[in-house]
Amino acid sequence: MLTGWGSNHSGVVHMAYAYNEMVHQMSNGEITITPSGPEVVPAGQQLQPVADGVFDLLYTHGLYHTGETGIGAALDAVNGDVERRRETGIWDWVDQHYQETQGVKLLSIPTATTGFRFFLTEPMDPTNRLSGMTIRALPSYNTIVRSLGATPVVIPFGELYSAAERGVIDGLVWTAVGAVGFNYHEVAPYLAEPTFGTVSYLIMMNLDRWNGLDEATQNLLLEAGHQLELNSVGAFNQLLAEENAAMIAAGAQMTSIGYTAEEANALFAQGAMEVAVQGSGAVGEAFRDFVRAQGM
Template identity: 35%
Template structure:
């Protein structure tokens, strides 16, 4: 009897070990390190939500830009060297421009889903071996941090850091865009390589850019999409139940992410002001120009890479009333 009990117990332990071994390990590349609040305060809670809401045992391991530089991450994920990607569409603009259009919209993900924009972007990524899982939006948008205040001539004569999506806006305000990864912004401002830097309204505090820039431009513009993508083969390896659970959890968390970012943006603004940064405002003419050029400029730029896909997205956005 003892032998039988021992055999049963050993068998149970073996089954448990086998079950543990069957946990699906996924590697996620993030375009930002943990200094960016959108990683610690948004991505990690999203991963926890997926863990709680899915039946299948999935472990998602996050690797930052020290593993693969931010602008080079799309290809290894699409080829299956990594399973997931947390990024912004402007970071891989030269490879596919559909994701960049998300930042030009004016509406949360529910509005984009209902209008078909979300699905149109997903369709384009599937063509290169990726599945759009979620768009975690910071609806507070972008701003430009400056060493000197805005003048009547806007950004005339100034060099401003910005990935390609910012270029039409920077140029419309008279500035010259300079492409730099986020990690190079501090020394570039410190040394005068650039006179300002465009970035989401959340992030400057963690990177301490208030030490090398004294002003934050208003009004803000656009909205910041943090895309969660999955290698399509990895996605297809999941069972239908797990796929449905991930889709439901992602759609729910997209709404929650808006609230999280609102809180982060308010805290950010307060901290920047306490650290000595001041608001510098565009005149009304410049502000109106910025508002108009953001949507059209971003989509026109995206259309230089994927004209047919972007035209579909533009039409859907206009019909849904989320066109900037």
């Protein structure tokens, strides 16, 4: 398995590693999944080697392959109700899309409904908001970043700490859970509320490898993926409380971006769906319209 981040990322530990352990236990030790992080293949280049069969599995986020498809990134704009995603056909829609266009089989969409937040080097000015500031942001965040008057820039996550420390950026958008492992609160100590969106990760398998498995093994991998989705929501809600407390104890402070949760979610959803349309054209529009029709 390739993972987009290493063991200092909460998602890797509580999703990727948790999935691997679950599969190992459910198979009575017959299936072992060995993870390799971005030190082996950079995070933004991991989809292709899995599609080519160099690796079997991938744990990633859709924002890391928007050049191939925008659908995975758009999942962050979808309601995080695990069972509703399946009942409405959204899960199957995404699965079929990745099989047909990328040559990979979807196993799980583990989701942190704790969402994203701004980490700022200075507290929010309620009058000027983020006017004139530079914020590290990936495409899905651009709408909400610009609405606050800031300029979004793309910087590799491995350079974020030093960029904030040196004043190259005035803050960053990152997952509300997971920043503590990278110590971003040391250089961007103002944790902005509210958080917004969901963080929908993807666990996928090379399609040929999948098709070569017997039905029992396929069912086991899918069952583990469904259970991981159910487990992730509660686990990340608890992690948010723990990581907030740890960062505040280390000197971080809470601030506000001046939006209600509803306003922030609407702006973010707009941006995330724009990524789907920009990355996938008519297919992205079809996904947006399908999700909207399901009330999700």
